[in-house]
Amino acid sequence: MTILFVNAWVLTLDEAMSEHNPGWVQVDGTTITGLGGGEPPSIAGAEIVDCGGDIVMPGMVNTHCHMGMAVFRGLGEDVDDRLYRYILPLERKFVSPEMVRVGSALSALEMIQGGVTTVTDMYYFEQEVGRVAAASGLRAIVGQTLADFQPPDHRNWDEGFALVEALVDEFAGHPLVTASIAPHAPYSTGRATMERVAQWSADHPNIPVQMHLAESDLEVRWAQDNHGCSTVEVTREAGLLKPNLICAHCLQLDHADITMMAEAQVCVATNPRSNGKAGRGIAPVEALRNAGLPVGLGSDGAMSGNTLDLFAQFAPVSMFAKLLGKSRRPLPARDVVQMATIEGARVLGLNLQTGSLEPGKQADLIRISLAAPRLHPIYDPYSALVFAAMPGDVLDTMVAGRWLMRNRQMQTLEPKKALRDALQIAEQFRAEMVLLDEQKA
Numbered sequence: 001m002t003i004l005f006v007n008a009w010v011l012t013l014d015e016a017m018s019e020h021n022p023g024w025v026q027v028d029g030t031t032i033t034g035l036g037g038g039e040p041p042s043i044a045g046a047e048i049v050d051c052g053g054d055i056v057m058p059g060m061v062n063t064h065c066h067m068g069m070a071v072f073r074g075l076g077e078d079v080d081d082r083l084y085r086y087i088l089p090l091e092r093k094f095v096s097p098e099m100v101r102v103g104s105a106l107s108a109l110e111m112i113q114g115g116v117t118t119v120t121d122m123y124y125f126e127q128e129v130g131r132v133a134a135a136s137g138l139r140a141i142v143g144q145t146l147a148d149f150q151p152p153d154h155r156n157w158d159e160g161f162a163l164v165e166a167l168v169d170e171f172a173g174h175p176l177v178t179a180s181i182a183p184h185a186p187y188s189t190g191r192a193t194m195e196r197v198a199q200w201s202a203d204h205p206n207i208p209v210q211m212h213l214a215e216s217d218l219e220v221r222w223a224q225d226n227h228g229c230s231t232v233e234v235t236r237e238a239g240l241l242k243p244n245l246i247c248a249h250c251l252q253l254d255h256a257d258i259t260m261m262a263e264a265q266v267c268v269a270t271n272p273r274s275n276g277k278a279g280r281g282i283a284p285v286e287a288l289r290n291a292g293l294p295v296g297l298g299s300d301g302a303m304s305g306n307t308l309d310l311f312a313q314f315a316p317v318s319m320f321a322k323l324l325g326k327s328r329r330p331l332p333a334r335d336v337v338q339m340a341t342i343e344g345a346r347v348l349g350l351n352l353q354t355g356s357l358e359p360g361k362q363a364d365l366i367r368i369s370l371a372a373p374r375l376h377p378i379y380d381p382y383s384a385l386v387f388a389a390m391p392g393d394v395l396d397t398m399v400a401g402r403w404l405m406r407n408r409q410m411q412t413l414e415p416k417k418a419l420r421d422a423l424q425i426a427e428q429f430r431a432e433m434v435l436l437d438e439q440k441a
């Protein structure tokens with residue numbers, strides 16, 4: 001079956017940043033088989049999608065998320081001790097395979113509607129996340145989290161590694177879902193277990209590793225007090241600083257850390273909205289990219305960043321870089337769109353499959369309506385995407401040639417069910433929060 005997108009403003013995000021306007025894209029099965037400007041080829045039996053001048057571009061790549069946490073969205077928003085007052089007690093009591101399934105379905109729905117086609121996740125009961133991602137049709141890297149703070153799904157490291165093994169077994173050979181191992185952070189894993197993860201990773205070189213790194217002052221102090229060096233250095237000493245490591249956040253870095261990370265060729269997922277809201281700091285995105293490190297955009301979980309599309313990350317990541325540089329020049333709009341697509345794919349090691357529109361690559365693409373007044377006029381499509389477009393402007397979302405959303409109609413998930421299930425869990429949370437407040441009073 002051939003699908004031919006015609007009359008489109010095609011942003012390829014290829015090496016040359018080629019654009020075709022008007023342009024066309026041909027999809028056969030799971031794959032992009034051709035694209036260009038001018039007259040589209042005439043193919044007997046092809047389904048023609050007339051885009052009416054809309055943007056067709058690669059689907060976006062969310063490089064850091066906790067899909068199961070969508071049910072915590074906005075909970076205790078401005079309460080300074082919300083982590084200890086609400087989140088940890090609620091997580092201990094309620095995080096279950098069912099809750100993770102419900103949160104992940106809500107997250108998948110939001111991401112597909114917002115133009116995300118690939119997501120990297122780390123949380124608990126991660127097999128459930130992988131199953132939801134597979135059913136929704138998203139491309140996903142799903143990471144089983146390992147942590148020492150009484151997590152809900154493992155009592156010790158052996159149990160944690162067993163969960164990782166089960167995840168790897170379940171998704172071996174899956175066309176869209178890749179298993180991953182996710183030590184939570186250096187301070188919540190510890191050097192000895194990081195070494196064990198590094199050893200496991202050496203035995204499983206194709207499995208990506210994800211970790212929160214250099215996220216807070218607390219972590220910096222932990223590294224200094226316990227190891228007399230930076231948190232990046234502890235990670236390197238443990239043998240984890242390797243090209244398949246996806247480092248989330250990376251806020252507290254000095255020049256030596258960035259050099260170490262560049263030498264090790266690790267990858268970075270920056271989460272500007274989540275970091276900004278927490279008042280944690282600003283990731284040195286320009287310095288990291290100038291050092292040759294690929295940097296992708298991440299939403300973080302909805303508890304921290306509230307929304308899971310990448311449009312919401314565009315303005316903050318750009319403004320933070322401009323504020324740091326005290327100039328309009330840092331991180332131009334086209335670089336931000338690269339980070340959301342091809343550079344994000346590079347962070348995940350998926351850049352040969354996705355992240356740009358090129359013949360031979362997977363047909364992971366989105367169509368963005370330009371009908372809104374916010375999108376008139378357009379002198380530069382990248383500026384329009386970064387500073388004016390909204391997730392609601394995404395009309396179509398396709399992964400590997402399969403429609404996940406078409407004309408805003410979901411094709412793989414049941415929106416009403418996803419929303420209803422999430423509200424049910426929220427009712428349980430609300431009741432528990434009243435009890436927690438009473439205990440506190």
Ligand SMILES: [Zn+2]
Pocket residue numbers: 064065066212248300301
């Ligand atoms: Zn995170």
